[in-house]
Amino acid sequence: MSIGLIWFGNDLRTADQTMMWHASQEVDQLICVFCDSSLADTSPLSAYATPSTSRKVFLRQGLNDLSKSLSELGQTLFVSSLPAHHVITTLLNELPITHVYRNLHPGWYEQKALDDLKEAFSDVQFRLFSGLQLFSPSHTTFIGNQFPDTFSKFRKHMERLEVSPPAPEINRLPAIAPFVLPNISPWKVTQEQEAPLFNGGELAALTQLSDYFATPLPSTYKETRNAFDGWENSTKFSAWLAQGSISPKQIKACLDVYERDHGANDSTYWIFFELLWRDYFHGYGLHYGRQLFARQGIRGQGAQGSFYPERFKKWCQGNTPYPIVNACMRQLNQTGYMSNRGRQLVASCLIYDLGIDWRYGAAYFESQLLDYDVASNWGNWQYIAGVGADPRGGRHFNLDKQARTYDPEQR
Known part of the structure; x- marks a missing residue:
């Protein structure tokens, strides 16, 4: 038995x-x-x-x-x-x-x-x-069994590989092995009020997957993905990916069908590109381990900032001198979501304009983001802070310029 x-x-x-x-x-x-x-x-x-x-x-x-x-x-x-x-x-x-x-x-x-x-x-x-990734992590180490130190090296290698199809459907699982142990009990289905944007679970995930690829939106994804607001401006798959309610392979399979039926372009490729970024950070987390949380990151040097409790509190609350940062942080606190560009800007603000240790920002994102993924979150914060995979040594954004480009009405 x-x-x-x-x-x-x-x-x-x-x-x-x-x-x-x-x-x-x-x-x-x-x-x-x-x-x-x-x-x-x-x-x-x-x-x-x-x-x-x-x-x-x-x-x-x-x-x-x-x-x-x-x-x-x-x-x-x-x-x-x-x-x-x-x-x-x-x-x-x-x-x-x-x-x-x-x-x-x-x-x-x-x-x-x-x-x-x-x-x-x-x-x-x-x-x-490897049910959380597009590719098995064994495929992500190469060049002398070393993990690539930049995403560009990773992408050039991985995008040439074939993504295996999703696993076969399961019709029945083996019988339950009976047991009674303290503190381990059957899940009791709870009654949860539906959220205005994101609801967890496989059903909601598959609905979004189907709905998104039933529209022409994938063909304009690259042009709209950095917009701060608007449900249709990006795929919105990230929360369900982080929960594992859908898999990267399911998304890639739907993307392949869309490209077959409607044609491929830079925007449809960019959906695959973002899935590759996610795989990169998963391999990054597996390779660097505890360094993912280190102040000096994977580079062992270059970290800026300290901890200023009052400044940090105001940043968390969206009460900084920067309207664009405040709008993004309020959106995060109210919805559990923030656009990709918004995340870059508020991280840059925390590190370079407020002088705060990047790890406190990463921890706050961990508390709030519905799409929190340990490798993507901490890896991206290292990237902005200049202690991770960014070959340019960090990203300090001009907040006034970004506000004029992405939030001219200062919402």
């Missing part, structure tokens, strides 16, 4: 789940568990990264959808608010589990938990998959 354990994280879906497909073929019984890492210390500045109410609601919506989908496949979603390492250790100690299925996570703390478990339970098969 073989018993499998699917360890969910930022992959709250049943479609395009290679790890689930393998579990359906390889084990006789199965347990599906999610550990709520929002209660764990996942960064050095965790006191500033406490998830907002909006982030918690978005997560619960995602768990609701996953629970319903698993039920239709004959399974139950178990959830614990304890740290993942503790939960998985308990399950492996108390039950004769033979296989653990997990999508590779780019965070250092998540990787350490996994590595410690693999070392402690060497008799268990740990089956690892």
